[in-house]
Amino acid sequence: MQQHDETEEGSADESTTGRPPISPLDPATGRAQELHDLLAGDEALTVVCHDNPDPDCLASALALSELAADAGIEDVVLCYGGDISHQQNRAFVNLLELDLEPFEPGLLSDRLVAFVDHSVPGENNDVPAETAIDVVIDHHPAESVEARFVDRREDAGATATILTEYVRALDLDLAGRLATALLFAIRRETLGFLRGVTAAEHEAAAVLHPYADAETLRRLASPPVTGATADALGTAIENREIRGAVCISHVGRTGERDALPQAADYLVELEGVGTAVVFGIVEDTIELSGRTTDSRVHIGEVLSDAFDDVGSAGGHREMSGGQVPLGLFADAATDERLVAFVEDIVTDRLVEGMNLPEDEADEG
Incomplete structure (x- = not known):
């Protein structure tokens, strides 16, 4: 030295x-x-x-x-x-x-x-x-x-x-x-x-x-983006639900785990959106990524409160992530059934934890 x-x-x-x-x-x-x-x-x-x-x-x-x-x-x-x-x-x-x-x-x-x-x-x-x-x-x-x-x-x-x-x-x-x-x-x-x-x-x-x-x-x-990542981002955009100022979306089952934070970064910039949570099934785990620009929301605490009893989640006020093991549900008969089940459970937990409207908002 x-x-x-x-x-x-x-x-x-x-x-x-x-x-x-x-x-x-x-x-x-x-x-x-x-x-x-x-x-x-x-x-x-x-x-x-x-x-x-x-x-x-x-x-x-x-x-x-x-x-x-x-x-x-x-x-x-x-x-x-x-x-x-x-x-x-x-x-x-x-x-x-x-x-x-x-x-x-x-x-x-x-x-x-x-x-x-x-x-x-x-x-x-x-x-x-x-x-x-x-x-x-x-x-x-x-x-x-x-x-x-x-x-x-x-x-x-x-x-x-x-x-x-x-x-x-x-x-x-x-x-x-x-x-x-x-x-x-x-x-x-x-x-x-x-x-x-x-x-x-x-x-x-x-x-x-x-x-x-x-x-x-x-x-x-500016690294090159793979086609699989672009597909996952497109799926997240297509599946978005807006509830109040919160956007919830999923990418289904994917091998592109890192597409989740990229999708959350994109969706949180939508007009009228202050918080975005994106989830997806990666192998035998539900992966989550959250972002917020809303000073009233601590997204790390939101995910921790919603999912720590079934997995691990948390992070900073503006960015966070989480993992929830699928356990026995990983062997569901079809991906379609599993994705629908996960979508319902994760969305319900987020809606309850953030006190969001029960119905999706009209973006029109």
């Missing part, structure tokens, strides 16, 4: 670093050094991404691996559960040449274990619930978070923002893919600095921008 000479005021001289000074009293500096010291005491690290990782999770994992390397850890593994199926997530992995491995329990043995962008074993990951975690860095709501090092900030717009603070405080090299990954992750997580953004995201972007590759950012922003 590089060290800077300090000015009389106690901060690094901008003229020698080319970057704005960081106050030694900045809390991020202390937390970053604390994490660095913890990592320096070990030889191997497994960074566990949450299931179906997005750019925020992937960029944060990359940044933590760079921090671990700076602390002297040569054996760093980045792993994930589920699939990387969203076209933007696949482009992120390919263009930034991320080295990822599918999660397996053996990656938890005799190694430090870190979570980024999630925080609880067994929730949105395949890590056994009893596993001791060493590092947690996250910005999602959660309960019973335990680790040797925890930095969980629900007010942060992205986990990548927190990692940017650490990288900046420890003066790690941002050249190359690291700045590009972190900047794109912050942009994507905040929908272009429009959703859940704080001053910290703008400050992080200012630090990252001079080092990010503009062409890679452009390619990441």
